[in-house]
Amino acid sequence: MTKKLDLLDIQGNVIRAYGRFGYPVARYVCLNVRDGAKGREFVGSISKKVTTAVEWGDGPGKMKQPDWTINISFTYQGLKDLGVPTSSLIGFSPEFVSGMKARRDILGDDGPSSPQHWDPIWQRNRETRENDVHILVSINALAGQGLDWLKTAEKNRDQAYKWFQGEVDKTKGGVVILDGHLGDNGEQFKYQDAKIVLDNGKPTSKEHFGYTDGISDPVFEGVPYDENRVKGRGKQIPGGKWAPLATGEFLLGHVDEAMEYPPSPEPVLLSRNGTYMVYRKLHENVATFDRYLEEQGSKFPGGKELLAAKFVGRWRDNGAPLVKAPDAESKAKYDAQFAAADEQGKDDLLSDFTYDDDMSGGKCPFSSHIRRINPRASLEMIHEEAGFTPLGAFLSLFLPPSWLGMFKKAGDKPGSLKVSKGAFNTPGALSDRRRLLRRGLPYGEVKDRTRDDGNHGIIIMMVNADINRQFEFVQQQWINYGNDFKAGNDKEIILGNHSLDDKFPSKAVLQVDPNSDQAPFLLSDIPRLVETRGGEYFFIPSITALHMIARGVVDPT
Amino acid sequence: MSNIAGKAYAMNVITPIRSYLTWVNKLIFWAAVKVPGVLTGLVTLSLIHYARWVIIPKDKFPHLDPSQPKENLNYNYMLFFSNFNGSWDQYVDSFTFAIPGGLDLFWKWNIRYSKSVALTPFHDYIRYNQLETIHYYNAYPLAASNDVKSAKTVKSSLIQFEKDTQTVSDEEFLKLYNGLLRGLQHDLGDMYPTPIVTMSAYQVERRQKWHEGKLAEAGENHGK
Incomplete structure (x- = not known):
């Protein structure tokens, strides 16, 4: 990587998934600005402590890793009420201006995911001015050493929150904290807490269904501490190689994969090194998941755990990708290799793979989570019918078909797909502009696995330069629809907004090796496993832009 | 539109x-x-x-x-x-x-x-x-081109399967049946309306009507 980003100007949560860096606990707070001038003052005081993306450690250009981080982002209304002028506001994307609630039809947030079932704070948002979410502040807290690791993290969080509350109090009502984040017993909180899932008190990187989460986060150009993580996380280039994605896919003011600067508001100082963030609270129906897995797992030839892996494309216990470990036997080998590998080796085992040897989906099904969210180069696929070879096709212009028997090909095996070599400009052409940085942590605890209700799920925050082209596209076309995967209306198994209507039951096909003698497994009547409980679109400004907003000097003229 | x-x-x-x-x-x-x-x-x-x-x-x-x-x-x-x-x-x-x-x-x-x-x-x-297109007729509004291709594949495979299985044993039938499904594993996607690609009020309302089964009443039989 030759490009160097100005890490001091970029907010830390854009570049770092804090959870991976030892921050197991987070708190998200929503604010409403009642007085523009006081609001700007508040932004000024927060921006002094905002965590940047600068490298941690000793030595030049590095900083000590902080006990807690704080980051700040804004909705469209928030920027407006903080005095950002119309001439700048009109440069923000239409999706950001409309907000997530208004985009529910595009996102498929229907039935139990529709806004009337969202947490009160998200229901009330964009209804009356006093209840609009204007600012989102996120605090992440560092774990301690030894047995008290979690307590230390919680102490760090409380300390950060106390400081933050003090800053809010100083505005004397100019900025207020909104409540309405639902807690365990239906009570409404002034913040949304999130925490890694514990297993007998030990930290895990799992979510509530038991899957290891957050492995394949995209890697893009200019981030010094991601240089060894490109394989499987950047973009796939010819020869099964990988390169970091263009910075402009995730940061405004930088060139993107289409060789241009992503559309951004003016002036450049407002947008450069800033980006958009999609915040979503996703409830997980653990009882339904367990029941469905049990029920289907008893019928599935490979057993329950393999079926669970088929839902996602990775085994639940250690995240082993199905492409590398498609059955119990290969999984045992993978596990031995994994146990013996060093950190880098483990990371490569988890992320460094392509679908080139699994184009028909016999290992990792087309409707599994990871194949849908990030198809890598697998959309460069084709099934060739019987007919002439290319040379035969050419000769058939001049010669009668009966002479050309030796220039005929049999066609691909029914049910198989293969790489359509060289068809696209780059193998990952259809995926590289649909990538999302994923931030966030699980929330709540599952106290009774036999019940869906309760307070447990994931706070997911997705960072991208273009909400419409990246997040909304993936959500609509790849999660809630399947045409690009030759799967008709079949949805992604875990996140899809599976129909609750008996007339339109949801199903998925779990493909098999076309050369085997097996039959594909048909997953029928897939229930809604994940439900949206709220969310919004935010803008994460650079440090420069934060100072400009605070001083009221944003002005494109 | x-x-x-x-x-x-x-x-x-x-x-x-x-x-x-x-x-x-x-x-x-x-x-x-x-x-x-x-x-x-x-x-x-x-x-x-x-x-x-x-x-x-x-x-x-x-x-x-x-x-x-x-x-x-x-x-x-x-x-x-x-x-x-x-x-x-x-x-x-x-x-x-x-x-x-x-x-x-x-x-x-x-x-x-x-x-x-x-x-x-x-x-x-x-x-x-x-x-801009002034009038656009679509014979199969619920079908993408992949759906049409798949439907044709499913149909011809079924006809062939019917022929092939007239006189076979139970075991042979099962083998052929599994082969049929395997051959069709990329042709079995459901066919429901597309996700909304435009937020025009017209399209949003149509979708709602379709879900409520009322599109036909409105004189627009949308493939049901």
Whole structure:
């Protein structure tokens, strides 16, 4: 990587998934600005402590890793009420201006995911001015050493929150904290807490269904501490190689994969090194998941755990990708290799793979989570019918078909797909502009696995330069629809907004090796496993832009 | 929008091309169809029903009635006509991501063609030269082209299966049946309405009606 980003100007949560860096606990707070001038003052005081993306450690250009981080982002209304002028506001994307609630039809947030079932704070948002979410502040807290690791993290969080509350109090009502984040017993909180899932008190990187989460986060150009993580996380280039994605896919003011600067508001100082963030609270129906897995797992030839892996494309216990470990036997080998590998080796085992040897989906099904969210180069696929070879096709212009028997090909095996070599400009052409940085942590605890209700799920925050082209596209076309995967209306198994209507039951096909003698497994009547409980679109400004907003000097003229 | 019918989008783009360069384009079109591999990218993009490029000489525009005034054109025109599944963005973007070289080859000689990369000037070029569809009929509004292809595969496979299994043993039947399913494992997707690609009130209301089973009552039998 030759490009160097100005890490001091970029907010830390854009570049770092804090959870991976030892921050197991987070708190998200929503604010409403009642007085523009006081609001700007508040932004000024927060921006002094905002965590940047600068490298941690000793030595030049590095900083000590902080006990807690704080980051700040804004909705469209928030920027407006903080005095950002119309001439700048009109440069923000239409999706950001409309907000997530208004985009529910595009996102498929229907039935139990529709806004009337969202947490009160998200229901009330964009209804009356006093209840609009204007600012989102996120605090992440560092774990301690030894047995008290979690307590230390919680102490760090409380300390950060106390400081933050003090800053809010100083505005004397100019900025207020909104409540309405639902807690365990239906009570409404002034913040949304999130925490890694514990297993007998030990930290895990799992979510509530038991899957290891957050492995394949995209890697893009200019981030010094991601240089060894490109394989499987950047973009796939010819020869099964990988390169970091263009910075402009995730940061405004930088060139993107289409060789241009992503559309951004003016002036450049407002947008450069800033980006958009999609915040979503996703409830997980653990009882339904367990029941469905049990029920289907008893019928599935490979057993329950393999079926669970088929839902996602990775085994639940250690995240082993199905492409590398498609059955119990290969999984045992993978596990031995994994146990013996060093950190880098483990990371490569988890992320460094392509679908080139699994184009028909016999290992990792087309409707599994990871194949849908990030198809890598697998959309460069084709099934060739019987007919002439290319040379035969050419000769058939001049010669009668009966002479050309030796220039005929049999066609691909029914049910198989293969790489359509060289068809696209780059193998990952259809995926590289649909990538999302994923931030966030699980929330709540599952106290009774036999019940869906309760307070447990994931706070997911997705960072991208273009909400419409990246997040909304993936959500609509790849999660809630399947045409690009030759799967008709079949949805992604875990996140899809599976129909609750008996007339339109949801199903998925779990493909098999076309050369085997097996039959594909048909997953029928897939229930809604994940439900949206709220969310919004935010803008994460650079440090420069934060100072400009605070001083009221944003002005494109 | 009338550019959309069911899951399909109709796109017409008409762009001027200098008359003395028209033969180059015609040569390229001819070669593209004949030379193996040139159109692989286009064929691999499965959201496309078809794409057609036609050169209309400046004196060959249709005249439907003697009263229609004769236009005075400086250029020949290239008509691009395509039907595809998905949204305008998805289609145009897939084109530029996947086969930028192919696009440039076909449009290269057109007046003020911007090249397919960078994206925004290309978007602007297409938008500027696109003709809105006034009426668009779709015989299978619930079907994407992949759905139609799959349906044909399923049908012919079933007919063949029926023939093959007239006299076989139970074990042989099971084997053939598994083979049938395996052969069709990429053709069994459900067929329901497309996700909404436009937020126009009309489309949103239609979707609601479809879910409530009321679209037929409104005189619009949407495949139910």
